[in-house]
Amino acid sequence: MMFDIYEPGESPLPHQSDRGAAVGIDLGTTNSVVAVSTGDKPEVLRDEDGEGLVPSVAYYAEDGAVVVGAKARRALLDHPDRVVASVKRLMGRGVGDVKALAGTLPFTLDQAAEGGMVRLRVGERVLTPVEVSADILRAIKARAEAALGKPVDRAVITVPAYFDDGARAATKDAARLAGIEVLRLVNEPTAAAMAYGLDNAAEGLYAVYDLGGGTFDISLLRMEKGVFQVRATGGDAALGGDDFDHAIAEHFLAERRIRLGEETITSAEAKQALAAARVAKECLTSRSSGEWFIEVDGKPTRHSLDRDTFEALIAPMVDRTVALVQGVLDDAEALPEDVKGVVLVGGSTRVPLVRRRVAEAFGREPLANINPDEVVAVGAALQAEALTAGSDTLLLDVTPLSLGIETMGGIVEKVIPRNQPIPVALGQEFTTYQDGQSAMMMHVVQGEREMADQCRSLARFVLSGIPAMAAGAARIRVTFAVDADGLLTVSAREQTTGVEQEVSVKPSYGLTEDEMASMLRDSMAHAREDMTLRVLTESRVEARRSVLAVGSALKVDHDLLSPEERRAIDAAIAAVEAACQGTDREAIQAAVDGLEDATKDFAERRMDRGIRSALSGVSVDTLGDKLGS
């Protein structure tokens, strides 16, 4: 008997190439980038002017048109109430979360919404952040299709490593609305490390310092021969370059108030100040001082700012990132000198103070030979290629935040600690605290704090049907499973009776399945066709897997069949193949069932033969070692 050792990927399923292209998308707070990798060098997809960045801004015009990108950003001055920017900051957020941010956000929240997901008032529409993100993704998809000259239906989309479960789920929903199948959600710093590491054959421990418009991530990774192993990750999902702009704007506005003797600031003044602040921040990257003007209602004020003042304004925020860097080094039990290189990601890392502080924290100059705006999308494209065409590279990521259950007194019992390699599944046992208690409320939270109300609430569900027992007698095992996308599924099981419940964690501030379905209906008509097609594709993949399996079995054990039996199996195979050419999912399933019936006896004979040859002296142990190691 011959035992070949197959590797997955060595026998690729046929007909995989009839799909559209797979791209990598960096869906950023300020800008988004799309890239593709097909064999040669990965490439950022650009517009006619060679611009790779798509501003993550959507303009909802009065005629119903949706404009995304630079044009939408230009519309910001004339139609501020119809333009949405920085929507990423609201992904997976609840109304309560955002109230604290009110005023600092460049959009109007729908006050009607109580609880649940945040909604934005844009002109006459009310939109969820998921819908706005879907509009941005549609525009990115269109750009990619124009550049590649073929349909794009699958993507790796990057998210901040520090994104919680709700924000991840919201990102996946947005892609689904835009008609994009998410091959994988990849953490932004991990994607950047992959792009950098593959390009430079990097080996050893590297830090990725990612300061974007609205989020900060710091990851420590070990890179080794195509393996990217995240050792620890940390960050702040609400700290970014936008905060630098706000600090400058507030400084300008304070000056303006004093000069004009005004008490209050109008929103028009705030918007102008913010626009001036953005320009100032960019200028002060290369110059040491400059002057900017704010003019509202015919009242101009002049504001000069030098780099020292600018740096003093943003120092507290930069200090906070450095503190987070220290925390991640501690988590990884590493010292700054263990780090072989620091990769800078995100436009905000162009700010000189950021570069200086990072260099001080690690005792070495950060690597600057990459474009910090594009490296994440390039990494995503490489991963999209790896997932569709196969590759040797391997990304091993971790949970960014601890996941737990609220117990008595509001204390969190951690089930999965942070920095655990994913996929991961861990369980914890809980018990009832009242005699005869028949139901138990489960509150799933995410975060590092000890009290549940200080962590992020992900979901609540009730485990019911617990048999009447004395307090403390029931044994309820709660299992948390986090998949490779970083998404959580929770299941609970009463151990003595086997009462079981599984909840895929639809986050507290996410869309319900019903909302999702109605949005799919309301959006492009073919979004639903996409769904049907996806289900059909899955059936075909399964059918082809069956044919492949029978084919392999026939190659090895064909002598177990009479010519007649062989003809019957061949006919059943042909029937499956024919069904796969069609679009009838049920017909495919019927043909697969037929093949199963036709090979039933064959399978039994093969098992018999296997057992006989094992009994006749082939050492099973050595075979096991050979296959299992």
Added chain:
Amino acid sequence: MSHEPNSPIERGALSPCWSCKGPVIQRALFCSTCAAVQGPGVVDHFTRLGMPRSFDVDMVTLDHNYFDLQRRLHPDRFSGRTARERALSQSQAVAVNDAYETLKDPLKRAAYMLSLEGRKVDIHGTATIDDPELLMEAMEMREALAEAETRAAIDKVAARAEAQVLTCQCALSTAFGHRDLDRAGALTTRLKYLGKLAEEARARKSRLIRPVA
């Protein structure tokens, strides 16, 4: 089926592949006939990662074997395949991660080795210390840590705690080598508290330079 249903081989070594229904050796990652990925099965962490069952784990070999397994089993390798294959790959990768995390960490490894021998050491909970010597030591070090105000002073306490951790790990290696499980159990509890102290010292150090958020 026509063969003896209770034959030891059937129970222990061969089971039908979910995909091609042919015989697969248990513990095999892939079917030798149709190459389909198999389930993770029940096997101890050392066997799963191809490591000898010993407290002294060679980290280079451990990492090498871990990466090799994940290269073949990680869900990223099964994108675009059937739902069943994706689910099996996920449970394989979960099992491999679990084994790796347990063997990588000396405290988890020690507790796991004791659990394989039917002994339980609680390394997560806050069980009371019944070893008076350890109690004294822990109190003394905690005091030293509380009194340490400067970075240098904290560094000193941290260095001491870390040295103790290393000494304790060496002793554990000897205890497991001699199969002295009572001693290994006591040392594992000791390692847990020493580890906590070292961690507290580290946390104290970062709090010293970390501005209050």
